[in-house]
Amino acid sequence: MPRAQELTDSDIETLIKCPKVVREDKFRKIKFAEKDGYRRFNLEVESPITECSFEIFCRQAVDDPMDFSAGLTAYFQDGSNTNLMRCNGLHGQHRNKIEKTKIKGKHIHIATERYIRRGDHAEAFAVAVDDDYNNVESAFECLLDRCNIDIEGVRLFKF
Numbered sequence: 001m002p003r004a005q006e007l008t009d010s011d012i013e014t015l016i017k018c019p020k021v022v023r024e025d026k027f028r029k030i031k032f033a034e035k036d037g038y039r040r041f042n043l044e045v046e047s048p049i050t051e052c053s054f055e056i057f058c059r060q061a062v063d064d065p066m067d068f069s070a071g072l073t074a075y076f077q078d079g080s081n082t083n084l085m086r087c088n089g090l091h092g093q094h095r096n097k098i099e100k101t102k103i104k105g106k107h108i109h110i111a112t113e114r115y116i117r118r119g120d121h122a123e124a125f126a127v128a129v130d131d132d133y134n135n136v137e138s139a140f141e142c143l144l145d146r147c148n149i150d151i152e153g154v155r156l157f158k159f
Contacts, residue, residue: 002076004122008113012084012122018049019150020046020047020149021046021047021150022046022151024151026043026044027152034062039059042057043057054074056140057071058071065135067090068089069086070136071109072147082116084111085146085147089106089135096126097120103128105129108132111125112125
């Protein structure tokens with residue numbers, strides 16, 4: 001797998017779609033920590049078929065529960081990393097710089113080769129969503145589904 005700055009759209013799709021798992025003992029230990037006005041946690045994700053490691057991150061504004069993000073970061077052997085996807089709640093407007101489009105409301109950021117080549121954050125591109133999720137918990141579930149992540153031994157969960 002190349003470095004984060006060399007990812008192609010095909011590499012990104014492979015990383016998003018490859019099977020990943022969160023061990024049950026790690027999931028059961030989730031605790032939100034409050035820092036800089038946000039409740040947040042990070043969660044280790046494993047994949048037996050890639051040399052990358054992964055981490056889920058979730059954060060939610062203390063004073064505005066609809067301002068949240070649930071995302072997946074890939075870590076590469078050379079020490080580089082990149083966010084592959086983020087499911088964001090309501091925190092204002094997002095602008096796709098290349099496409100010159102604006103998104104109001106909930107949206108999903110997806111890493112793309114064109115934004116990497118431009119020197120932006122890999123996941124600077126976003127698409128609007130309506131009913132995919134309504135809170136940080138359902139954004140987390142959406143991320144699990146879209147990124148092919150299973151939680152070992154857990155069927156239903158709540159933060």
